Amino acid sequence: MIVEITTYKAAENVTHKELLIASKAFNKEYCSKCKGLISRQFLKTADGYMDIFVWKSKEAVEQVQETFMQDTDAMKFASLTDANSLTMKNYEVLETSIFNN
Numbered sequence: 001m002i003v004e005i006t007t008y009k010a011a012e013n014v015t016h017k018e019l020l021i022a023s024k025a026f027n028k029e030y031c032s033k034c035k036g037l038i039s040r041q042f043l044k045t046a047d048g049y050m051d052i053f054v055w056k057s058k059e060a061v062e063q064v065q066e067t068f069m070q071d072t073d074a075m076k077f078a079s080l081t082d083a084n085s086l087t088m089k090n091y092e093v094l095e096t097s098i099f100n101n
Helices: 016-030 058-070 070-078
Strands: 002-008 039-045 049-055 087-092
Touching: 002 058, 016 039, 016 070, 039 058, 058 070, 058 087
Parallel strands: none
Antiparallel strands: 002 049, 002 087, 039 049
């Protein structure tokens, strides 16, 4: 499994509400169709936003990275973000523990 953490700020003049609405559309129109994508969490940070994606494999991540820029639905969401603030890092999951406390 791969965890991808992407951070970014909203593009100039894009409101928090607009980004929330766009995130829901991004999930429905793009993420739900990505092979190998297990989950996406959309978070508010102190200075912007963060996506945490969980992927089945490195190959699934690489496939999406190769095609993201050509996908209309993906680019709709990306257009609302500040490209200059974007960071993206991938991490291999070594162990997962779930606690039901």
